[in-house]
């Protein structure tokens with residue numbers, strides 16, 4: 001299976017460092033606060049496998065559970081599965097930039 005290597009772009013450290021600064025330290029999908037047993041992972045909103053880019057506009061912090069469950073589904077499908085996406089204001093990826 002082909003695994004696209006992310007080109008130079010924000011690293012995990014960049015993303016999580018910024019989130020910590022912004023005090024948005026929770027999962028973008030289920031709003032679970034990171035820390036303790038909830039491990040932060042970097043999710044590509046539009047999966048790389050489906051043509052998504054490794055860029056700030058396409059990266060969201062996700063807990064391991066969400067990241068695993070979402071896998072490479074389209075964001076619309078995934079949010080549909082969640083049946084009520086998080087309404088948190090500060091941790092939704094900005095889809096308009098770029």
Ligand SMILES: [Zn+2]
Nearest residue numbers: 027030063066
């Ligand atoms: Zn989550």
